[in-house]
Amino acid sequence: MSQHSGSAPAQAEERSGPKTERGRRTLRRLLDAAGEEFGARGYHETAISNITQRAGVGLGTFYVYFKSKEEVFRALVADMGARTRHALSESVKDAPNRLEAERLGIRAYLEFVRTHKSLYRVVMEAQFVAPEAYRDYYRVFSEAYRQQLRQAAARGEVSSGDDDVRVWALMGASTFLGLKFGVWEDGADVGAVSEAAADLMINGLAPRLKE
């Protein structure tokens, strides 16, 4: 919601960011280190000292940039949301119609998850660590998605239905596929998985009519 759903950095609730180049560099290193540590060990298993060590700064430095452990975490979730939205809208922007956009979207999503495993885990864990941030993440997504579906239905590109329900079902499908084939089985063929998934989303389970 609110202010900075803009683009990339998202150092969030920081009192008006670093003033110098040195400061910006340190902030970036802390954010990166936090993403990797939280992603690898999880929120509760990660100590601030793990983050500062990985970032190569002193323990106290962390609190120059963040008010608390939870604050970095929230900043990371917001950052991940912005990045995911960006990757998806890029991948879909040339789609000739909505069904094709679904195809492209699911594929891009799987690839994105695979190349951002750590941050993906952070987002999922946010459900328990920062529920507000988690709900925002999906709320923003679902609102954009729902609007796409509504417009596509008006154009006759998709059937009409309860878009709120559809959007959540589709987000859930993508999320689980991301977990299973993007994180757990990262050797799986992304192309094949996304084709199969898109086919299900577009045509459903019903047997094909013989024409």
Added chain:
Amino acid sequence: MSQHSGSAPAQAEERSGPKTERGRRTLRRLLDAAGEEFGARGYHETAISNITQRAGVGLGTFYVYFKSKEEVFRALVADMGARTRHALSESVKDAPNRLEAERLGIRAYLEFVRTHKSLYRVVMEAQFVAPEAYRDYYRVFSEAYRQQLRQAAARGEVSSGDDDVRVWALMGASTFLGLKFGVWEDGADVGAVSEAAADLMINGLAPRLKE
């Protein structure tokens, strides 16, 4: 996986359960209390003393029945798995075909989530607290589900496709719908939601042919 995927109680890795009636009663109270506390506050916010207080027993008693905090948690996940499977197979057992079974299943699932919110949260948090238990939960589900789809495809009741992908997409859809309409918006009309969801799963997004 392993041993006790049997039926209901699942006091799990306990050294050969309680011997007396008194003991069984205490164990049950501890499990129930743990489910409620973990469900309400989450794993890390819940102290063993919260559980024992709710159960009305002394702190030390907890360790008569469980080796650790994590062990109760795992027992609860396993218990929830067994109960969910039971509820679903019951709801679906009279379905005339697979598409109808999908309809009934999604509805039963939403209702089950709504009446077991606490344990539902426990299962989701298991992804971070007891990853092994979480994967088992979905692995068992997906294997049964996949077999159902395969058999239904052989009967011509559903189209054929990559069942591994389909199953995970469908489980993801149900899970998200459970979260959104079962936990977050527990006032929503379950009947309407499950109809819309089943329609999407069965027919997909593609526009209906005019016949």
Added chain:
DNA sequence: GCGGAACCTGAATGTTGACTCATGTTTCAA
């Protein structure tokens, strides 16, 4: 080459909470 703003530091503090254990109490078979 000074003064202060921005930045950096890590030892010390304080809290929290899982788990232990020495000591009871209850149950019940013999």
Added chain:
DNA sequence: TTGAAACATGAGTCAACATTCAGGTTCCGC
């Protein structure tokens, strides 16, 4: 009735951090 197995207890132990703070260091305009 008795002894021991099963069960119950909660004060005390102990390690693990998150966060603070008092005192540096670096940078830069003047």
